[in-house]
Amino acid sequence: MIGRHRQESAAAFVMLAFLAGCTTPPDRIILLPDPEGKVGAVIVRSATGQQTIDKAYAGVDVTKGGAIEKTMDSQSSVQARYSQLLAARPPRPxxxxxxxxxxxxxxxxxxxxxxxxxxxxxxxxxxxxxxxxxxxxxxxxxxxxxxxxxxxxxxxxxxxxxxxxxxxxxxxxxxxxxxxxxxxxxxxxxxxxxxxxxxxxx
Structure with a gap:
């Protein structure tokens, strides 16, 4: 579970970030490749629906009401925007x-x-x-x-x-x-x- 939303993954790395600039920011879930570049899939479910993300740096925004909207970022954009979150990840086994x-x-x-x-x-x-x-x-x-x-x-x-x-x-x-x-x-x-x-x- 991340936030209020269920996720199912296979060899997937998921990052949850909070968007600034809104009174009630949506949850943002971004799918990251593993260190070898492989990407799994994640199903994000909310009270009102579900979305599957299966491409590197694809994501979804989920509002408090449960609305899900797909997003797409580049590797450089994710690394620039979330560098502190990425640096805080524990090393992979x-x-x-x-x-x-x-x-x-x-x-x-x-x-x-x-x-x-x-x-x-x-x-x-x-x-x-x-x-x-x-x-x-x-x-x-x-x-x-x-x-x-x-x-x-x-x-x-x-x-x-x-x-x-x-x-x-x-x-x-x-x-x-x-x-x-x-x-x-x-x-x-x-x-x-x-x-x-x-x-x-x-």
């Missing part, structure tokens, strides 16, 4: 994946060092990050063994994050063992892409 050597809970695969470096750079400027760290294994071991291995991998990454200055209370660890392989293989088959930890910064 980011996900990083690091890979481990076979049967190891502590040794990262060589290709993961660049990911760790990028992760450190992002964390250095992220305001009050909350992190979810989930360990995984390939399908080579038993369920019990892989459950233990995956949580140890998650704990290894959590320790690395704490070393970078992230308070432990801001890190949640979990493990999925062999339950959610990135690459589906037969049970008992090792696969380097499945030996991983997924870090989500929120």
């Amino acid at each position: 980011r996900t990083f994946t690091v890979f481990f050597l076979f049967d190891s809970a502590t040794d990262l695969a060589p290709e993961s060092f660049a990911t760790v470096k990028e992760l450190k750079t992002v964390l250095a400027t992220w305001p009050a990050p909350q992190l979810v760290v989930v360990g995984h294994t390939d399908l080579a071991g038993s369920q019990e063994f892989d459950d233990r291995l995956s949580i140890r991998r998650a704990e290894t990454v959590a320790a690395l994050l704490i070393k970078q200055g992230i308070p432990a209370r801001q890190i949640e660890t979990a493990s999925r063992g062999k339950r959610e392989p990135l690459v589906h293989t037969a049970d008992g088959v090792p696969n380097r892409m499945n030996r991983r930890v997924v870090i989500t910064i929120q």
